Amino acid sequence: MLKIQDLVVNYGGIEAVKGVSVDVPYGSIITLVGANGAGKSTTLRAIAGLVKAKSGSITLDDEELLGMSTTDIVAKGITMVPEGRRVFPDLTVLENLKIGAYLRKDDLKDDIEHVYDLFPRLKERSWQAAGTLSGGEQQMLAVGRALMSKPKIIMMDEPSLGLAPIIVQGIFDIIREIHRQGTTVLLIEQNANMALKAADYGYVMETGRISLQGSGEELLTNEHVKELYLGKKKA
């Protein structure tokens, strides 16, 4: 289990995360929802070791990850699909997948085939530079690239951002499929409706704190959540 306890992170001169505790048991989809600037991304980046936490603890199976380099955290089996996909635009689709498996030394053939099975569109574009793909295809590639490291836990930062609704639906189908195949998912979303429907358990973040938590269904029916994040006014 990935366990975040009392995490405090300063970012850009302000305390962006003010004591957040989140549990991510293996085999689950956990989501963190909340408005822009609530500290969701900073939390994720702290888990990935991309920003330094001020205090608190992040443990994977009781091993402290705080202070480890991003590379070591990836080696422990936690990977991240960054916000805005961040595929390597000059590398081909295939190279992007290969680089996702940078730390692996075994044969990648089966895993590349597996990603191509999940995303047939990528197979057609295997030799194309990733920068020429559409936004949705780049998101598929970013997810496929993350899967190439064979992670225990895959963190996704706003995978639906800037994508057409029909594509967003496809992305969420993939998230469920990845989960079904045994990968634990920690998902960050502004699209609270979609995220909570997919998630086993959710946390609502407001100005750096967890304001609410519960199962996906509980949060979907919560009046406060409805009003703030689902765009439904109280009757």
Next chain:
Amino acid sequence: MSVVLPYLLSGISVGGQYALIAIGYTMVYGILRLINFAHGDVFMVAGVMMVYMCASMPWYIAMPLMIVFTVLIGFAIERVAYMPLRSAPRMSIMISAIGVSYLLQNLVAYITGGLSQQYPTIPFISDSINIGPANTKVVTVITPFLVIALVFALVMLINHTKIGMAMRAVAKDYDTAQLMGIRINSVISTTFVIGSFLAAIGSVLYFSNYTGVTYTSGAMPGLKAFVAAVFGGIGSIPGAVIGAFIIGISENIVKGFEAMLAVFGINSNIGIATFSDAVTFALLIIILVVKPTGLFGEKATDKV
């Protein structure tokens, strides 16, 4: 033709030597967005090391050893002077680079007493050879071929190996590269190792054409190579190589300009040759006015 040929030959040769230095500038810039001002001095130190080593051992042992030491120096400079400043503003690293440049120059001035050291004669490559009407050294002829072979190997490394893929990724996006499990620092070190290796080879080719090495010997070729890298579009390896050849050839054509005019019966005596460096820079300015990112440069994508 008989007038142009010697200038053209030495232009191609000098261009190839600039290219080997320019690759070091352009690769480091591509990954760190840093103009490594110390690079020309690493090149000079390679020359001075060769002088001292050849005094106590045969050249075929001295040369590989000199290359190894140059690579170690390049590696150490990055670790000591640049790595601690990784998250500092870029201007700070640049100042650190200028500091290293002067440190190397002062160190060599101290060791050599500021005197020019005679560069050892390396058998075969220092021999004379006649190409048609032009008499030149073997090094002039083999330089372009060696440069092309090295550049080909480098391009293969970057496009078809795992470390090459990592270098391309790090050049684009530090954070995401780390999320792939890439160790940024070892990729950056590899870049310095390659740059120093090529500069070491370049120093053998370059100084074999001159009589001596002194502590300022790296400044001019370093500057020319830097200009070549900017000319070709800094960050681009093919750009740096082509830029270097253009600069090498054009400065030598300018040197021979009056001799060439004389063939057509135009005798001028204004001493254009003296202005060969100024002409080179004028050329750079014109190119940059027309194409601000250089011949093969990417659009200005400053790294945040």
